[in-house]
Amino acid sequence: GPCRVSMSMAEIRSGFNAIKANIQARDPIRNLSILSYPHSLHKVKSSERCCITHQLFTFYVDKVFKHCRTEDSYINRKISSIANSFLSVRRNLELCHEQNKCVCGQESLGKLKQILVNYEGLNVTSAAMKSLGELDILLDWVEKES
Amino acid sequence: GELYCSLPNPRNVRFESVNMKNVLRWSAPEGTGDGVLYKVKYSVYGVGKWIRKLECRNINRTWCDLSSETSDYEEQYYASVKAFLNGRCSDWIETARFNPLTDTKIDPPVVSVSSTEKSISIILTAPEKWKRSPEGESVSLLQVYPGLQYNVSVLNKKTKKRWLFSISNNTLLVPWLEPGTAYCVSAQIHVTTPLLHSGFSKEYCISTLKDKVA
Structure with a gap:
């Protein structure tokens, strides 16, 4: 959409790459994806990209990161630095949203609702860890579209 | 019925990908000489249903080309290998989650x-x-x-x-x-x-x- 937000994707991506194998290994559920079930993010119309990006960053900041504690302090540090990056990106997206350039259509509302249904279908720790393990799905989509 | 699985497991089961040619590779179970055969299956993350790779059924090599099955790089995948020898078998041993877009190596130009x-x-x-x-x-x-x-x-x-x-x-x-x-x-x-x-x-x-x- 019209809302071009410069994001420190490389920072988030490298933080995630450092913990990806560890976090994904903690997720034994193969037949459900929070972000991609039943339809991939890549199927979403690009006109609704700004809204979904904003809502997804809000989802991660408000719902996911707080439930992602592990017994490993290195992993926890990486998670909190990713969370901080998300906070600053979400702040940028907030500006867009306030300037009404980030309109949410039916499709994005439906997609976001499905994501919440997927999330709430699991216990909160499993759902949060699975969502964290799917960050590459989110980053791949955001980077491809930008 | 399922054979009694006491055979040591295949080791180092992983995807090796170059320019999105995605090949599953592994090492033979420890201490097993010749004669070990393998089966391979794969699944799409989020769908979860395991699909047998027929061309890699009862093979004695330690790789299996899954490029065709993993060609949609907007998806992520798992693959798994099981070993058989003299009526014994190993467990199914899985890869880490494979993302073709980020996990492939690129050749020089x-x-x-x-x-x-x-x-x-x-x-x-x-x-x-x-x-x-x-x-x-x-x-x-x-x-x-x-x-x-x-x-x-x-x-x-x-x-x-x-x-x-x-x-x-x-x-x-x-x-x-x-x-x-x-x-x-x-x-x-x-x-x-x-x-x-x-x-x-x-x-x-x-x-x-x-x-x-x-």
């Missing part, structure tokens, strides 16, 4: 060079994504990674002076060079998002033409 008296012009070609058959449609990795760039190194063989360029398009003209001098060019692919880079290509050397006036 193809470099072609030509020269005039005082300049070299370089044309770079990114490798193609793996395709099912030679007649299949060619997809350049440039289409897969819009943020793809090239790092180009140009070395003056006489003075050993080296220049490094970072370019987004695939052609580069290097001007103001010395006539009648050998220059060697090598190039690397660099993708910013997601962060990926190839090795440097081998060196392609060429001489600038001799100065006609001299």
